Amino acid sequence: MKIYADNAATTKLGRAALEAMLPVMEEEYGNPSSLYELGQRAKEILEKARAEIAAVINADPREIIITSGGSEADNQALLSAADRGRKTGRMHIVSTAFEHHAVLHTLAKLEREGFEVTLLPVHEDGLVRPAELSAAIRDDTCLVSVMYANNEIGTIQPIAEIGDICAARGVTFHTDAVQAVGHLPIDVRAQNICMLSASAHKFHGPKGVGFLYVKKGTPLINLIEGGAQESGRRAGTENVAAAVGMAASLKDSAAHMAENAERMRCIRDRLIKGLAAIPHSALNGDAEKRLPGNVNFCFEGIEGESLLLLLDDRGICASSGSACTSGSLDPSHVLLAIGRVHDVAHGSLRLTIGEDATEAEADYIVKNVTEVVEYLRSFSPIWRDLEAGKKPYIL
Amino acid sequence: MALYSEKVMDHFRNPRNVGVIEDADxxxxxxxxxxxxxxxxxxxxxxxxxxxxxxxxxxxxSAIASSSMATELIIGKPLSEVRELTNKAVAEALDGLPAYKMHCSVLAEEAIKNALDDYYSKHPEAKA
Structure with a gap:
């Protein structure tokens, strides 16, 4: 059996996207900035895609900037708010400890430039507390950035509440919604979101394209200077086919969102129930307020990379927050942020299922993870010490 | 291109000499x-x-493969040779390790040196 259970890393290009893109790539090769018909047709196609994207999140098409992906959108959002803050003497930013590195590393850069950053705790359940967020906002806060749903543990943040707080306090609110767009219903107006980042390949669109929603009137700076594309907010000839693929896959995801989510939740909960039966294991993040496709566990006494390699041998693609998979000595900052100690954070497994996941696949995963964990524990010196009572179990 | 060499994957999938020696020296x-x-x-x-x-x-x-290979390299060898085993020799026997995984071979070398120290501390006469 071959099971792709790493949909938070990337997704397979969907039929909807592929079919929408092919004719654009084959025939509509014009430059949208050209004045002859071929170019103007490309512009029309691009603007239609923009309008379709905007409609899904209840935005105006002029509020959508097409970018190279989520990281660029995060960078532009944060650096724009910071630029505004610098000019108005507001040099404080509120965010969370478990943001994606596209946000955290940009915040670190801003800190080096003199900004003060408050990273809110996300507690054991992986959820931001609106009251703590409210208390962290100061008169000199220029930006609040809280991810919509976490990429590792899938926990969904109280975005509407945070949006209300920021609106009431007059603070720009950005959300990195890379894991949420196409999977959860989003309404930027109702949720008082000022800026939102998204990436197409997380919802069966092509790689290398994403978008930034920017509420009308929110000042922006350019990361890429040049021509007047994207209303002068991002230079460079537009990748029309990619934008069309993104729009098509987003529209398709939105059309089937509720039914897909319901089915995925069933499979997700079957996986959670099955994996929870492994002794000394624990689910990471809240069990309810999580993405329909996300399962994340820690298993005591084993290390994540060896688990992944053996699962790969059995046809299962998954990921881990262990240090060995991150290329550093520290395990995932997300697992550390929810209070997992290093020893168990190294033994984490993330499974992110797709819309087409089946119960049989879930059972196959549970069976194989159970066997591999047991095998790795059979020659783990840590496990031996735990079993011998030399050290107390953490999980 | 796979993450690891075939040799590493072989020793990882089928580790040699796994387990405990109850009356180890x-x-x-x-x-x-x-x-x-x-x-x-x-x-x-x-x-x-x-x-x-x-x-x-x-x-x-690579940590599991390095341990497995290290045991193969020292079984049947005199202590004078075992003492000289380097992490490089372990990595080379595995047809190389990615640069950021070289510390796994270092651990294997150190584990063996550590076990030898333990032996010598119990048998000071053997060191001569």
Whole structure:
């Protein structure tokens, strides 16, 4: 059996996207900035895609900037708010400890430039507390950035509440919604979101394209200077086919969102129930307020990379927050942020299922993870010490 | 291009000499759980020769493969040779490790040295 259970890393290009893109790539090769018909047709196609994207999140098409992906959108959002803050003497930013590195590393850069950053705790359940967020906002806060749903543990943040707080306090609110767009219903107006980042390949669109929603009137700076594309907010000839693929896959995801989510939740909960039966294991993040496709566990006494390699041998693609998979000595900052100690954070497994996941696949995963964990524990010196009572179990 | 060489994957998938020697003459343990690697090496030594070696490892694929290869390299070898085993020799025997995984081979070298120290501390006469 071959099971792709790493949909938070990337997704397979969907039929909807592929079919929408092919004719654009084959025939509509014009430059949208050209004045002859071929170019103007490309512009029309691009603007239609923009309008379709905007409609899904209840935005105006002029509020959508097409970018190279989520990281660029995060960078532009944060650096724009910071630029505004610098000019108005507001040099404080509120965010969370478990943001994606596209946000955290940009915040670190801003800190080096003199900004003060408050990273809110996300507690054991992986959820931001609106009251703590409210208390962290100061008169000199220029930006609040809280991810919509976490990429590792899938926990969904109280975005509407945070949006209300920021609106009431007059603070720009950005959300990195890379894991949420196409999977959860989003309404930027109702949720008082000022800026939102998204990436197409997380919802069966092509790689290398994403978008930034920017509420009308929110000042922006350019990361890429040049021509007047994207209303002068991002230079460079537009990748029309990619934008069309993104729009098509987003529209398709939105059309089937509720039914897909319901089915995925069933499979997700079957996986959670099955994996929870492994002794000394624990689910990471809240069990309810999580993405329909996300399962994340820690298993005591084993290390994540060896688990992944053996699962790969059995046809299962998954990921881990262990240090060995991150290329550093520290395990995932997300697992550390929810209070997992290093020893168990190294033994984490993330499974992110797709819309087409089946119960049989879930059972196959549970069976194989159970066997591999047991095998790795059979020659783990840590496990031996735990079993011998030399050290107390953490999980 | 795979992450690891065929040799690494072979020793990872089918690790040699896994387990415990209950009446080991020398035991060495290195690494720590915080960093995600612990290696425990058990040696059986007779007449200045390593007659058996077993290991237990908590760690990534290359840590498990390095332990496995290290035991193969020292079984049947005189202590004078075992003492000289380097992490480079372990990595080379595995047809190389990615640069950021070289510390796994270092752990294997250290685990063996540690086990030898344990043996010598119990048998000071053997050091001569």
């Amino acid at each position: 020398g035991v060495g343990e290195v690494g720590n759980a915080k960093c995600g690697d612990i290696m425990k090496m058990y040696l059986k030594i007779k007449d200045g020769v390593v007659t058996d070696a077993k290991f237990e490892t908590f760690g990534c694929g």
